[in-house]
Amino acid sequence: GGRGRSYRGGRGRGRGRGRGLGGGPYGGRGEHSAGENGDATPQAGFDPNVPKSGGDNGGSHDELVDLLRRLDGKSYPAYHDIESSTRGWANDDDGYTLYVARAQSDPFAKPTRCRVIVKGDTAKFPTVSYQNRIRPLRQ
Numbered sequence: 001g002g003r004g005r006s007y008r009g010g011r012g013r014g015r016g017r018g019r020g021l022g023g024g025p026y027g028g029r030g031e032h033s034a035g036e037n038g039d040a041t042p043q044a045g046f047d048p049n050v051p052k053s054g055g056d057n058g059g060s061h062d063e064l065v066d067l068l069r070r071l072d073g074k075s076y077p078a079y080h081d082i083e084s085s086t087r088g089w090a091n092d093d094d095g096y097t098l099y100v101a102r103a104q105s106d107p108f109a110k111p112t113r114c115r116v117i118v119k120g121d122t123a124k125f126p127t128v129s130y131q132n133r134i135r136p137l138r139q
Contacts, residue, residue: 055080058087064098079103079112088117095122 057067064082071078080103082089088097101113 055083056085056087057081058084058089061089061091061093064089076104076106076109080105095119 067081071081082100083103084099085101086099088099090097096116096118099115099117101115102110104110104112
């Protein structure tokens with residue numbers, strides 16, 4: 001009781017972590033859990049280098065800043081509005097794009113997944129960085 005909040009024992013009210021929600025003694029079924037036939041292989045077509053699909057919002061850096069100011073102080077689910085798995089939030093002045101694949105849905109969830117793509121002329125890596133070293137073949 002007290003101050004309008006009720007206490008519910010346990011560790012939060014997240015989904016898929018408790019027993020009885022499918023998938024064995026530890027709950028939930030993630031992308032690497034057993035499939036329908038019981039094997040423990042990843043789902044067909046799974047590529048760990050491709051971000052999971054999220055919302056396809058996106059736009060300019062200024063639009064992202066405005067959105068984050070509107071979201072400040074809101075509940076975690078509201079932050080799904082920043083998800084931009086394919087379009088991204090572009091900062092053309094500084095030469096990078098931010099992609100947010102999946103926003104954190106509650107304080108106990110996995111952290112927000114994002115990636116930043118920096119344009120080559122912004123990064124200014126030397127061309128030798130892109131070259132493969134020539135090695136002799138072993139027989």
